[in-house]
Amino acid sequence: MRFPESSQEALRERIVLACRVLAVTGLVEHILGHVSARTGPESLLIRGRGPEERGLAFTVVDDVQQVDLDGKGEVPADWRVPSELPIHSEVLRARPEVTAVVHAHPPAVVAASVAELPWLPIVGSYDIPAARLAHDGIPVWPRSALIRRRDLAEQMTASLGDRPVVVLRGHGLVAVGTGDPAHAVAEAVTRALAVDSLARTALAVAATGAPLQPIPDEDIAELPDLGPAFNVAAMWRHLTARVEHEGPATPLRG
Numbered sequence: 541m542r543f544p545e546s547s548q549e550a551l552r553e554r555i556v557l558a559c560r561v562l563a564v565t566g567l568v569e570h571i572l573g574h575v576s577a578r579t580g581p582e583s584l585l586i587r588g589r590g591p592e593e594r595g596l597a598f599t600v601v602d603d604v605q606q607v608d609l610d611g612k613g614e615v616p617a618d619w620r621v622p623s624e625l626p627i628h629s630e631v632l633r634a635r636p637e638v639t640a641v642v643h644a645h646p647p648a649v650v651a652a653s654v655a656e657l658p659w660l661p662i663v664g665s666y667d668i669p670a671a672r673l674a675h676d677g678i679p680v681w682p683r684s685a686l687i688r689r690r691d692l693a694e695q696m697t698a699s700l701g702d703r704p705v706v707v708l709r710g711h712g713l714v715a716v717g718t719g720d721p722a723h724a725v726a727e728a729v730t731r732a733l734a735v736d737s738l739a740r741t742a743l744a745v746a747a748t749g750a751p752l753q754p755i756p757d758e759d760i761a762e763l764p765d766l767g768p769a770f771n772v773a774a775m776w777r778h779l780t781a782r783v784e785h786e787g788p789a790t791p792l793r794g
């Protein structure tokens with residue numbers, strides 16, 4: 541397997557930007573959360589932790605290193621893979637078509653999962669990707685454990701199944717992307733954002749005491765898939781512009 545579309549250094553920068561997007565959009569609050577991209581059948585680039593860890597908003601290229609699915613690689617002596625590496629490695633093992641994985645702890649997703657709100661297509665044109673994701677099904681892994689072991693990650697991956705996202709009750713979410721890994725990183729981020737949007741709306745509706753009801757199928761049928769050029773590429777330009785204007789001025793490369 542080869543990914544000629546993306547040079548490794550460009551892919552590292554893409555992961556850095558994805559981490560900063562997660563911070564500027566509030567999907568990660570501080571130092572927890574990580575993004576990875578597949579570089580081969582048994583290897584990935586992943587955002588880990590160096591000795592100067594300052595949180596996702598301040599991610600730099602040196603925070604992103606290449607390891608194999610067991611977390612081994614030629615990496616700086618003071619850099620560590622995330623303790624939840626198995627989230628990434630087990631999804632990559634189980635889903636050969638997956639080329640990017642995002643793990644975040646969005647507060648609204650955590651609150652909605654603890655409240656056990658149903659993941660329904662409660663909105664339509666307001667957020668078409670969110671409506672379509674919910675209509676097709678958003679699985680929930682019912683455990684809140686830190687996923688440091690392969691057996692836990694296998695359980696979580698089984699809940700994910702062949703879907704693009706899984707909610708981790710009392711923990712956060714995992715979103716995946718496919719195809720060229722640079723595209724897949726952006727795709728996984730936009731999917732995570734869609735789940736967060738759905739969670740925020742569900743919490744707001746539930747707070748009024750109104751029931752959460754799915755929109756009718758005839759309205760779902762009028763929500764077209766607007767395609768990756770709109771859903772991913774245009775969103776990515778928006779998100780990275782926000783990082784540039786709202787995020788810290790820390791250079792991508794130290």
Ligand SMILES: [Zn+2]
Pocket residue numbers: 572573624643644645711712
């Ligand atoms: Zn986590």
